[in-house]
Amino acid sequence: MTTPHQNLIFLTNRVGRQLARLMLERIEFEEFMPQGPHMGLLSDIVLEEGQRQQDLATSTIKDKGTVARSLKQLEAAGFIRREVDLNDRRQKRIYLTEKGRRLWDYSRSQSEQVMTCAQKDISDEDLKVCASVLGKMYSNLHKQLSLPHQSIDQ
Numbered sequence: 001m002t003t004p005h006q007n008l009i010f011l012t013n014r015v016g017r018q019l020a021r022l023m024l025e026r027i028e029f030e031e032f033m034p035q036g037p038h039m040g041l042l043s044d045i046v047l048e049e050g051q052r053q054q055d056l057a058t059s060t061i062k063d064k065g066t067v068a069r070s071l072k073q074l075e076a077a078g079f080i081r082r083e084v085d086l087n088d089r090r091q092k093r094i095y096l097t098e099k100g101r102r103l104w105d106y107s108r109s110q111s112e113q114v115m116t117c118a119q120k121d122i123s124d125e126d127l128k129v130c131a132s133v134l135g136k137m138y139s140n141l142h143k144q145l146s147l148p149h150q151s152i153d154q
Contacts, residue, residue, distance in 0.1 A: 012134070019114060026110045034103070037062060037070040038079075042096070042104055045080065050093040052085070061145075079103055 027034055034042075040060045045051065051059070057067040071094065074080045079100035085091035096104065119127060 008137075015118075019118060022114045022117070023107070023111060026114065027107055034107070035070070037066055038074055039107060041067065041070055041074065042079070042100065042107070045094055045096055045100075046104055049095045050083075052091050052093060056094065074100070 023039070024034070037060070040062070041056055044056055044059045053067055053071060054064070056062075056071070057064050060067065062070075071080065071082075075082065077099075078097055081095050081097050082092040083095060085093050
């Protein structure tokens with residue numbers, strides 16, 4: 001019988017939560033304290049600017065309400081802007097502002113420090129295997145949830 005600490009669901013959840021906690025402890029940007037959903041949204045906006053709110057809810061695997069609240073907070077803090085979609089005026093496209101880019105760059109530098117700590121004493125080969133296995137699991141689960149294709153290689 002496997003113990004909780006040998007179970008992949010337990011481990012991936014706990015590692016993710018610990019990484020997020022360390023990141024949030026390190027990031028306070030211009031008097032703004034980002035929360036977990038904020039960083040996931042910023043990440044997806046950086047990868048593809050001009051997404052719709054619904055696109056972001058799908059890509060971040062968050063409910064529409066969580067995404068709407070987070071986008072409202074990011075917009076109020078000046079990190080994103082919304083522009084009317086020229087093809088469908090009912091929709092708005094979401095873009096980073098210059099302040100949002102600074103937050104993203106700052107958070108990237110902090111994440112590198114956190115990952116250096118997390119990867120201590122782990123070989124490059126072990127990290128490659130881990131990333132490969134987790135990537136395959138992500139892809140399998142993504143298909144199972146019938147979500148649109150989304151590459152995590154970006």
